[in-house]
Amino acid sequence: MLLLKGARTFAPQDLGSVDILVGADKVLAIENGMGPMPVEVETLNLSNFVLAPGLIDLHVHFAGAGGEGGPLFRAEPLNASSLLESGITTAVGLLGTDGYARNVMEVLQKAYALEAQGVSTYIYTGSYKIPSVTITGDVAVDIMAVEKVLGLKIAIADHRSSHPTVEEFVRLASQVRVAGILSGKVGIFHLHVGTCPDPLFLVRETNKRTSIPLYHFLPTHMNRNETVLEEALKFALEGGNVDFTAISDMKRPQAHEAVSKLLEASVPLDRITVSSDAGGSSPLFDSDGRLLDVKITTPQNLMAQFLQLLDAIGPEKALTVFSTNPAKRLGLRHKGKIEEGFDADFLIFDDAWSLRGVIAKGRLVWGKI
Secondary structure (H helix, E strand, O other): OEEEEEEEEEOOOEEEEEEEEEEOOEEEEEEOOOOOOOOOOEEEEOOOOEEEEOEEEEEEOOOOOEOOOOHHHEOOOOOHHHHHOOOEEEEEEOOOOOOOOOOHHHHHHHHHHHHHOOOEEEEEEOOOOOOOOOOOOOHHHHHHHOOOEEEEEEEEOOOOOOOOOHHHHHHHHHHHHHHHHHHOOOOEEEEEEOOOOOOOHHHHHHHHHOOOOHHHEEEEOOOOOHHHHHHHHHHHHOOOOEEEEOOOOOOOOOHHHHHHHHHHOOOOHHHEEEEOOEOOEEEEEOOOOOEEEEEEOOOHHHHHHHHHHHHHHOHHHHHHHHHHHHHHHHOOOOOOOOOOOOEOOEEEEOOOOOEEEEEEOOEEEEEOO
8 A cells, every 4th residue: 555645635626735545556545644554555755745636638649640641650659658757647549540551459459558557548449530440340339348448539620531421420429329328438429620611510410410419529639720729619618528639839729728718718617628649640731732741749748738727727727627527528437536436546746846756556657756
């Protein structure tokens, strides 16, 4: 067991300075001034540190992605240390543009490897294209039969997508909905959103024609440009959830700016998440659609955007966006908070909010305190 003594704890709500007892990968107790233990425990004195939930990244190409520009532009798989050093203790893997030379089984196997190295992992089935690439040959069966599969990913409103019709999109959304019901999962229809006009048309039309709830749909890259960001604002005010991408070196609205804009427009905080897109390619095309450049995104972007948002809205709200909301969106009832019975995934910061250590599954996996 592990005893964390005296850390200023944001759970994400401010608990003040408390002691936390960890055992079997879980939070066993949270108390003020915890007394002597009846069994031997390892103790970390964190009286000069801040403790927070680990970041949950719901869009990571941890098995590698890319390929725009040819084989030389294929991104390599991520290693566990690159995620953990960025404060990411839970990651959801997925395919990108290339659903031909890459496959979902490859993503699943990488998820198992990362899990063995301390990162909690899940995946989406599918890729940009339809018909969807799967493990079992069926989207719904993947979600029902494979524990790590939380939902389906496709691309919409993008020149690299399969440009699904409304009927095709409704059929896929129905599969995700039914599989979620039958498996006890939320059933996430995760949508890579491009820059085509009216980018969320398919989602709105499906919602209009069916009784499929909006909570199944999670459009991402919704800070791709100002026009897409306006669509994100509109969709969130209509009751939808939106995800922003933590890419710091592009001429797009930054994720922390996008979050602040939505909050200023009275969007409820619990409808907003931010993910890294780490391990994926960020291609730049000219006005004629010719590829100019490709950059590979990194996990470090997520922590950078978290700290920017923390400065803007404070730790409690920022942690809600980066930890609590992703857990809720994905249906991970044991993650996203520091609470008795929850997974012991913590970040240790100094009083200037510089990351000093990472505890994942109850073990110190990075840093030296």
